[in-house]
Amino acid sequence: MASVKQRADGSWRARYRDAADTEHARHFATRRAAQAWLDEVTSSMVTGRWVDPIASSITLQQYYDDWSTRQIWASGTVTAMNLAMRTCTFGELELNRLSRSHIEGWIKAMSVQGLAPGTIKTRVNNVRGVIRAAVRDRRLPEDPSAGVKLPRVRKIDSAMRIPTPAEVAALLDAAPSWFAPYIALCAFAGLRLGEASALQSGDIDFLRRKIHVRRQVQRVAAREVSITAPKYGSERAIDAPDELLAMLTEHLRTTTPLGAARWLFDGQYGEPPHQNTVGYWWRLAKRDANVEGIRLHDLRHFYASGLIASGLDVVTVQRSLGHARATTTLNTYSHLWPTAEERTRSAASELMRSVLASSPATATGL
Structure with missing residues (x-):
């Protein structure tokens, strides 16, 4: 009425x-x-x-404070969401006053501050998740962030830096004997930093030649780490090469105390190493190897490129890397797979060589 x-x-x-x-x-x-x-x-x-005007009169931050308590998030997601909301310039604005211009102004401010396009995209997407939740909760009639333009992110094939075999060899030679296996796990098993740090002796199945990824390390504070399940879809068993297993055998023999539940690599206070500690070890190894411009994560790209170059299919590479979906693998590494033109040319070349090899004229040199 x-x-x-x-x-x-x-x-x-x-x-x-x-x-x-x-x-x-x-x-x-x-x-x-x-x-x-x-x-x-x-x-x-x-x-x-x-929408109820009273329900939409609370601020975005007030809504987030209530909504976030009901979300099932990993600790890393909590940190990322809190950071995005903390840097958001309109957190104290009432929902019913929120407009597209506020989101655009925030994006512009982050660009002026010099934040990387990927960082800006992540923060905007995190805050957008909060706004869309408010829409679903009938606190907003529509999403004011829909369609906002983000800074252009470089294409993956242009931004990706894949180490050369010579660079990986130099890093392995220069690294201390206790850190070289860590580098090898990233380069020849494709482990992420947190996954390599969380390995225990019992995760190495020497009989079946597999490495089990069952957990990851996340840094909570300067001196605190959290042991959590791997990223969604990343728990896996990796088929390990014999050379890597031999290196790990020697590492266990010389540095790691007995016991299946002992960490493969030691950090501080009896805990596995977190990203700051590993980052320090990595910088020293790069300095001693005289190698620059490579991140530890680039060793994972090195591993993926090697699998693709050997002709492995998308699903096999996906499972080896622990991607939740094959589309993630394709979005990241599609430029490394041979194109249709390259495959056609290679197939025709192989066909022609087989014919010429059986030709009497070719065989006699006529």
Whole structure:
């Protein structure tokens, strides 16, 4: 039920009741303005875009503080979401005042600060997740962040730095004997930093020649680490080369105490190493090897490129890397697979060589 009536003071009172039979009212100087507001409310109800004005009067930060307590997140996700909200410039703005211009202004400010396009994209997507949750909760009629333009991210094939075999060899030679196996696990098994750090002696199955990825290390504070399950879809058993297993055998013999539950690599206070510690070891190894411009994660790219160059299919590479979906593997490494033209040319070349090899004229040199 809705109505527009004039009050004793000459103003016009527009009112309506929502589906919960709660009355909402506003006062206007003219009947036309009151009716226009009422028509807009009626239209939003009919189209399903209506939201309770009281529910949408809280700030984005207040909504996040309540909504985030109900989410099932890994500790890394909690840290990333909190960081995005903390740097968001409109967190204290009421939801019903949030507009596209606020998101665009935040993106521009981060670009001026010199943040990498990938970092900006991650933060915007995290905050966008909060805004979309508010839409689903009927706190907002629509997502004001939809369609906003983000800084251009470099193509993966242009940004990716794949170490050469000579560079990997130099790193292995220069690294201390206790750190070389860590580098080898990243380069020849494709482990992420957190996965390599979380390996225990019992994760190496020498009989079946497999390395089991069952957990990862995440840094919680300067001196604290958290042991969590691997990234979604990343728990896996990797087929390990004999040379890597031999290196790990020697590492276990000389540096790691007995016991299947002991960490393969030691950090501080009896815990496995976290990213800061491994980063320090990695920088020293690069310095001693005189190798620059390579991240530890690039060794994972080195491993993937080797699998692809050997002709392995997408699904096999996906499982070896622990990607949740094959599309992730393709999006990251599609430029490394031979194109259709290259495969066609190679197949035709092989076909021609087989024919020429059996030709009497070719065989006699005529």
